[in-house]
Amino acid sequence: MKKLSSLVLMFIGFFGYSQNHLDRYIEMGLENNEVIKQKNFDINKSLYALKEAQSLFSPNVTFVTNYTIADGGRTIDIPIGDMLNPVYSTLNQITNSNAFPQLQNQSVLINPNNFYDVKLHTTMPLLNYEIIYNKKIKVQQTTIQKIELEIYRRELVKDIKIAYYKYLQSVEGIRIYENALSIVKENQRVNKSLFKNDKINRTAVLRSDNEVARIEANLETAKNTSKNARSYFNFLLNQKLGSEIEIDENMELPAELIAENTANREELKQLGQAKEINENVYQLTRSNWFPKLSGFADLGFQDFDFRVDKGSRYYFAGISLEWNIFSGNKNKYKLKQVDEDSKKIDSQIDNVKQQLLLQYEVSQNNLRSALEQYESDFKQKETAKKYNGDVTKLYKEGMAIYIELLDAQNQVVNTQLNANISLYNSWIAFAELERANASFNFNK
Numbered sequence: 001m002k003k004l005s006s007l008v009l010m011f012i013g014f015f016g017y018s019q020n021h022l023d024r025y026i027e028m029g030l031e032n033n034e035v036i037k038q039k040n041f042d043i044n045k046s047l048y049a050l051k052e053a054q055s056l057f058s059p060n061v062t063f064v065t066n067y068t069i070a071d072g073g074r075t076i077d078i079p080i081g082d083m084l085n086p087v088y089s090t091l092n093q094i095t096n097s098n099a100f101p102q103l104q105n106q107s108v109l110i111n112p113n114n115f116y117d118v119k120l121h122t123t124m125p126l127l128n129y130e131i132i133y134n135k136k137i138k139v140q141q142t143t144i145q146k147i148e149l150e151i152y153r154r155e156l157v158k159d160i161k162i163a164y165y166k167y168l169q170s171v172e173g174i175r176i177y178e179n180a181l182s183i184v185k186e187n188q189r190v191n192k193s194l195f196k197n198d199k200i201n202r203t204a205v206l207r208s209d210n211e212v213a214r215i216e217a218n219l220e221t222a223k224n225t226s227k228n229a230r231s232y233f234n235f236l237l238n239q240k241l242g243s244e245i246e247i248d249e250n251m252e253l254p255a256e257l258i259a260e261n262t263a264n265r266e267e268l269k270q271l272g273q274a275k276e277i278n279e280n281v282y283q284l285t286r287s288n289w290f291p292k293l294s295g296f297a298d299l300g301f302q303d304f305d306f307r308v309d310k311g312s313r314y315y316f317a318g319i320s321l322e323w324n325i326f327s328g329n330k331n332k333y334k335l336k337q338v339d340e341d342s343k344k345i346d347s348q349i350d351n352v353k354q355q356l357l358l359q360y361e362v363s364q365n366n367l368r369s370a371l372e373q374y375e376s377d378f379k380q381k382e383t384a385k386k387y388n389g390d391v392t393k394l395y396k397e398g399m400a401i402y403i404e405l406l407d408a409q410n411q412v413v414n415t416q417l418n419a420n421i422s423l424y425n426s427w428i429a430f431a432e433l434e435r436a437n438a439s440f441n442f443n444k
Contacts, residue, residue: 030442033238036152043146059122119302122296133284160236176420180412187208204402278338285335297315363436369429388412
């Protein structure tokens with residue numbers, strides 16, 4: 001760890017990095033990314049689902065109206081004639097009149113004919129544990145989706161950083177090949193002049209021509225690589241693929257990100273929420289054994305032939321109690337399934353903890369290796385510069401052959417390329433370590 005910290009400090013000494021442009025690009029990427037927008041839509045949907053769950057505690061009022069016509073079917077027979085006609089006959093004899101008529105037995109339809117019923121039907125849960133635990137589950141589901149968004153945001157930050165470093169790597173590669181091309185073209189000019197003056201043979205001229213062609217081809221490949229890197233970086237920012245990218249000149253690597261912080265990874269928080277949801281599912285299933293109490297009330301009008309008067313008004317209210325006494329041990333087996341899910345989540349938490357710790361250790365070791373490689377490549381680059389300077393002087397004095405000069409120049413180009421690759425590989429390794437450690441601060 002001490003050696004790694006010293007390498008990081010050495011890295012800072014070589015390059016100070018303010019990351020002004022990169023920070024702005026990260027903000028742009030987080031703001032414009034379509035997947036983040038979609039996940040925010042899902043979060044909003046979950047919040048509305050939570051409000052829906054909360055509304056289940058409120059009264060539910062509906063306007064209900066019915067009108068029926070009926071004929072035939074079952075009837076209720078009322079023997080009103082059999083009961084009253086003997087009495088009426090006796091009264092007519094006593095009064096010597098026909099004041100009391102004879103009545104017919106009645107047959108009334110059970111289904112009401114030409115009957116209307118208009119009412120406001122109100123229901124309200126008074127005691128229902130299913131609604132209580134359903135609301136808790138909705139809250140936790142919303143939290144899980146927010147955590148998923150944070151996980152994606154961290155991955156996007158890592159991808160943007162790596163894409164930016166690869167673009168910088170490609171730009172520096174172009175600069176190296178452009179410098180190399182100017183050198184080999186100058187060699188080509190000098191060798192042609194020396195050949196005209198019979199100072200060297202044609203071999204050196206042909207070799208210099210080949211070197212120019214080779215460097216030009218490498219330069220073209222480097223330019224295409226840079227275009228691809230730029231397009232991918234702009235794709236992550238959700239802007240035009242050909243947009244220009246501003247380059248940060250000074251680079252600074254924060255050394256405090258080395259400390260292990262995997263316990264705060266969002267993945268573990270997500271599994272923790274899943275465990276809490278499973279506990280509430282257990283309570284929700286268990287609540288099927290508890291009674292459900294609800295109230296209802298009807299207020300309206302009902303009558304025949306669309307009559308509306310004082311007698312048409314009515315109200316009807318009550319309390320309903322529902323208690324599941326026996327369900328064939330269905331809930332018992334559901335609870336056992338939930339228990340198994342809980343054990344599975346516990347096992348996943350232990351496994352993910354180890355995976356995240358492994359990811360951190362591997363990322364840290366990769367950063368250490370990348371920094372050590374950069375230190376070695378940087379020293380080789382400086383040595384190659386000195387060697388090339390010495391050979392160039394000897395060649396101009398006629399004390400070295402062109403092959404030696406060419407070898408020295410190729411060493412300069414190769415060591416510059418290697419140092420460039422290892423430099424940005426260190427940045428990429430740092431971005432991986434930052435992601436493995438969940439260390440990026442979104443609030444800075």
